[in-house]
Every structure is written in structure tokens, then in C-alpha cells.
Amino acid sequence: MNLDTKLVVLNQIYKIYDEFAATLDVACKQYCAQCCTRNVTLTTLEGYKIAHYLISNGKSDLFEKLKDASHKKRFQPLTTTNQLAEICMRGDEPPEEENDPSWGRCPFLTDNECPVYPVRPFGCRCFVSKQNCSETGYADTEPFVIAVNNVFLQFIEHIDAQGFSGNLTDVLLFMASDNNRQCYKDSTLTNPCDGLISNAPIKVVLVSPEHKDKAEPILRSLQSIKVPREQI
């Protein structure tokens, strides 16, 4: 799959998720941004989409905001969702991850608004809560929604299986480089920067037996995404 095709498929995945999210009863609303921490992660495919949006919309100064905050502690994952699924399938212990919302707010956040909202990564789209987090201090998310979110994360990683994942700051600073974006486009990226980890294809979809039947229609929608014919 070439990059344009992957981006079309990514948009279709986002659309399926947005339709699912519209059926949920959540407290999330505009300017509610407690969940916008500096710990958001994403794939290089999503990072490419955001970098392209920033550059084409005259918002490249936002790369500087990321750079200015890049010395600050943030969640840098050791495993991707598909790697985690494989570890679980083998019955092994996943590595311990260090993640703390008190490490601070997303460096993109401006006056409680997201300047990349139309192209925000899946990690932001899927963060929903039944009750306002600023009142409870935590997100109240149904286990079924968390299960569905993991399935979407697996599919997004799968279409970017030759790419990488990492913290939003690391992926975006990597994608700020014309050379890195071109190498990504040409599928010649071999040497990610510190903090990025290799993606993996889906070997097993992580859905527990109690969620299997309810998740079936969503899985069918994801599996029936039509991959457009590629232009040579």
C-alpha cells in the first residue's frame, strides 16, 4: 500500500470510529481538555497526516511549541498495541510502562482548544468519559469502549506496519523534517529517532469473550474497508 492509499484507509477507520463514538453517552464537550496530556501516542502514519496539515495550513510554528517542550518528561511507550497483543497471546508478561497524567498538558493545546482537531490522532479521538473528568479527577470509560478502542489501535498500527509509534512530541518532531517525511513516503525509513518503536501487523485481535458478540459489527466494518486501487 502506498502512502496515499494508507491515508485513505486511515480516514475510513476514523469515520467508522466517529460513527461508533456518536452512539456513546459521554460528557465530553468543546474546551473540556483535562484529557489533553503530553502522554498521547500515535503512529507515524497519523504523524505524517498531522505534519502535512500543519505545513499546508501555515501552522508550522506549532512544531516549535513541541520542540520547546521536548525536554519535559512524557510517556514514551516500550510496546505497541500489536506487540502487546502478541505478548498476551504467548502468555508472557508485558514490560512495565511509566505513564503519569501529572507530567503536564499536551504542548499543542492552546486556550483549551486543539489546533489540530480535524486531524487529531486516534489516541485523542478515543479518549471519552461518561462523567466530566474535571469533576471526578479521572475518565469513566466503559470496558467495552476500551476494548473497541484497542481494536481500532490495532488496525491503525496494522496499516502502518512498516512505520513506527511513539509519543506525539517525538513522532511530530520526526515528521517535521522534509527528509524524514520523504523517506516515510518512499518507505525507506530505517533509522527512527530515540523514543520511536517499530509497528507490527495484527497477528491476533484482542477482544475478550464477553465483548466478542457486541464488537462483531465493528470488526466487520473494519474488515470490509475497501482499499482503493493504487495509481502507478
Ligand code: SF4
Ligand atoms: S475525556 Fe474527560 S477531559 Fe476529555 S473531553 Fe471527555 S470529559 Fe473532558
Ligand code: SF4
Ligand atoms: S493533539 Fe489535540 S486533542 Fe490531542 S491531546 Fe493534543 S490538544 Fe488534545
